[in-house]
Amino acid sequence: MSQTPIAARGRATIYDIAKQAGLSAATVSAVLNGNREKRRISSETAKRIEQIAATLKYSVNRQASGLRKSRSGLIGMLIPNHDTYFFSSTSQAFERMARERNLCPIVVSTLRDPKLEVETTKTLISYQIEYLIVTGATDRDGVSKVCQQHGVGHLNLDLPGTKAPSIISDHFWGAQALTEELLRLCKPQKMPDRDKLYFIGGIATDFATQRRIAGFTAAIQKSTAGAISADQIDTHGYEAENAAFAITKLYESLGGLPKGLFINSTMPLEGIAQFLRTLDPAELAGCTFGCFDWEPLATFLGFPLLMVRQDVDGLLRKAFELIDTNQLKTNHVFEIKPSLVIPLSVGGAQKVNMA
Amino acid sequence: MSQTPIAARGRATIYDIAKQAGLSAATVSAVLNGNREKRRISSETAKRIEQIAATLKYSVNRQASGLRKSRSGLIGMLIPNHDTYFFSSTSQAFERMARERNLCPIVVSTLRDPKLEVETTKTLISYQIEYLIVTGATDRDGVSKVCQQHGVGHLNLDLPGTKAPSIISDHFWGAQALTEELLRLCKPQKMPDRDKLYFIGGIATDFATQRRIAGFTAAIQKSTAGAISADQIDTHGYEAENAAFAITKLYESLGGLPKGLFINSTMPLEGIAQFLRTLDPAELAGCTFGCFDWEPLATFLGFPLLMVRQDVDGLLRKAFELIDTNQLKTNHVFEIKPSLVIPLSVGGAQKVNMA
DNA sequence: GTGAAAGCGCTAACAC
């Protein structure tokens, strides 16, 4: 079989090598996979085969070997989008850890579209991916169902599901720590309504937002401030424009900035920053700002900003730990603590970490 | 063949469907690939097959079909890293356009490491990718060599190579436009050394930096300013720290900020922003800032900033045009014009586009 | 130490 000359097909196969070496394909295969010991192939033979493989520019066809072995060496990850720092750094860490395990990473973004999530999952499964990490998806359980039907090990990251293990940030802890720090650092205001912390951004029904509000509320209730009122929380979406609108309204109704602001994620932060640029820099000094989420440039906005930085490496380390130890059949939720990043200009220490 | 029951293997095959339908695998295959017309399969038969496929949760094995068809349906892209806005938006556009063509996108980052670039290329080729887009790689020609040895169509993006077509931003035009705008908007300074534009960031031997310096220089020489001196250009790397150091030194030696600053890319921008925060806000008003490269939050730094935004969509549109029309054998270089983004607080118009 | 042969799941040429 495979008598066609190489040139006609473009790619050399193990049969081409076998023929040139006067050996069988089985021997060539064993050498090229490092299975020499099992077959006790002499190192000369091995060397000769490797030599020929090199001159023929042989490259294994993983479609063929994968088909035969029923293993693809592929691992997939779904993310909402690439162009947000949290997700792009997630891709970066995912890739590194996949490579450490000799798996080829495939990252695909599905734009938080439930249909696209399920479709993409099916596509990845048709390529025989061995595992799937489902990050920030909308229809997590739908994706789980498809994976289960095809026996693909998978887990949720960032947002929890009910049909697979989930690894998420400890939003409650992070929000509470950030709020406590805001309370500690902010300057008291005369006017009662301005002498409060306000929460801006996110969606009230959204899991992460809920947990963050819970942490925010808990910290305030634990403090001398005591009570918290509904008008301290504005969850009109993640879009920058909505946050800009919210802060504008708040500023107008309070007659100035409040003593502190809890900004829920970097998108709303953009809207807030946009508004703050219209203010006199002196005004900003009266307000202490905190943001749940981190990105490099945010450190250098016109005002000091406390940030909660999710532990991307920790999240993925846990994910691969579950994969490595075959713990993909549960639906446990693992919470990973983020860290609180405090700029020098505010705190004194650059970073205050974990509890 | 394939008499093993489904349950034993986990995944249903076309033989399982064929058996249940009392038909042959060939018929099933034709139906499931939409090749009914060629075989003139009755719509009832087709419907029945699809029905059975659905109940068995059949999913095609693309390792097998790809092996048979010598087509994988995979398209690869190499990028330096995910967590930089330019590259992550490149991934985003790449994915969208790949999907439009029914290709499954695989994006892998290779950290500007020449060895990893070549190794990763070989891995992707072993998975039989049909095309490769090589973005911002260090050893572009090395990657080209490997692709050519295996007959894989590919092209360079962002940085040009000599062995494949290249699609790059028109750095010269962008830098020139940015510089002209800086010259137009900046306020004259008394001290001669401060009455100049300075260029900070990048590496002198780097292609993009060279072209940007050329555009910067051309704009200045065309202006009334005339001459340009070597000390106006500081190319001590892309790292934020280097830029912070450079601006600190410059500030000290000039006794203040110059009238304008050309910041080469967002990493150096970070260092500059870091330094600027140590200054009195009033001082910033005396300097006009421009950055070659764009990212969302940069718009809201403490100072007005002109930016050159690369046309990511345009770059990838051109790339896929070459792929679609099979023009991958040349080594032409295509330059795509970026756009100049001018904040309202500076220009009046939000955006001044293309020449 | 090595070869022959079977078969992973699929598609396509050919047969009827």
Place this chain on the structure above:
DNA sequence: GTGTTAGCGCTTTCAC
């Protein structure tokens, strides 16, 4: 309109 068959390139059992 549908079945039979060969074979994509590889790995692996069995045989010697």
